[in-house]
Amino acid sequence: MLHPRILVAKTADEAGVLAANEFEAVIAKKPAAVIGLATGSTPLPLYRELIAREKAGKIDFSKVRSANLDEYKGLAPTHEQSYRKFMQDNLLDHISIKPENTIVPLGQAEDIQKMCEEYEAKIEEWGGVDCQLLGIGHDGHIGFNEPEDHFPAMTHEVQLTEMTIDANKRFFESIDDVPRAAITMGIGTIMAARKIVMIVTGADKKEILKKTFWGPVDPQVPASILQFHPDVTLICDEAAYPFN
Ligand code: PGA
Numbered sequence: 072m073l074h075p076r077i078l079v080a081k082t083a084d085e086a087g088v089l090a091a092n093e094f095e096a097v098i099a100k101k102p103a104a105v106i107g108l109a110t111g112s113t114p115l116p117l118y119r120e121l122i123a124r125e126k127a128g129k130i131d132f133s134k135v136r137s138a139n140l141d142e143y144k145g146l147a148p149t150h151e152q153s154y155r156k157f158m159q160d161n162l163l164d165h166i167s168i169k170p171e172n173t174i175v176p177l178g179q180a181e182d183i184q185k186m187c188e189e190y191e192a193k194i195e196e197w198g199g200v201d202c203q204l205l206g207i208g209h210d211g212h213i214g215f216n217e218p219e220d221h222f223p224a225m226t227h228e229v230q231l232t233e234m235t236i237d238a239n240k241r242f243f244e245s246i247d248d249v250p251r252a253a254i255t256m257g258i259g260t261i262m263a264a265r266k267i268v269m270i271v272t273g274a275d276k277k278e279i280l281k282k283t284f285w286g287p288v289d290p291q292v293p294a295s296i297l298q299f300h301p302d303v304t305l306i307c308d309e310a311a312y313p314f315n
Pocket of ligand 1: 208
């Protein structure tokens with residue numbers, strides 16, 4: 072088993088700054104880097120920092136390509152709660168990345184299987200993901216890879232668990248509006264990234280974080296597979312760090 076490189080920040084905002092250092096370094100070395108992006112509350116401080124750094128001339132996103140982890144099934148890209156819209160609002164519209172260089176799975180694809188295959192093919196055509204950002208769900212999911220009896224390899228459709236639907240209802244008018252299915256990069260897609268940066272903040276994530284890196288590798292804790300990845304940087308705040 073491999074242990075991640077661990078950076079412990081005082082606050083969630085500082086975790087965003089530390090994560091921005093990782094992405095800045097990747098892009099400085101490779102201006103056309105392929106970065107894997109994530110949604111949720113956790114990456115927001117990072118995205119604010121990345122926008123500020125490009126404005127300050129420290130990062131140049133004009134050649135960068137981005138691929139998102141996941142999307143709700145059935146939501147149009149313009150839907151207020153779609154992950155495409157989240158990415159536009161919180162990062163992509165505020166940096167110089169070219170629209171054609173950003174991909175998010177299409178929630179409304181007619182042929183989901185075909186769209187998933189094309190998604191994988193695009194990432195491959197780009198030469199693979201250089202640096203993949205991850206958060207973690209309370210059940211150990213990464214992307215929308217929920218606890219299962221195996222680790223799914225490729226981009227695919229998933230049924231969301233009650234825990235995830237409940238966690239995400241805060242963004243919707245009512246729990247009934249939360250989509251029941253999603254499209255997500257597979258565990259194999261994620262593991263193929265050359266470098267992984269995982270941000271975990273808040274005391275409510277402490278327990279799952281401990282299970283992820285200091286428990287058995289088990290598809291019931293999907294993120295635990297990261298113990299087999301050779302280049303994981305875990306950035307957590309003091310509240311989430313399991314050994315405080
Ligand atoms: P959060 O979501 O950042 O909103 O906690 C993380 C996740 O579910 O992967």
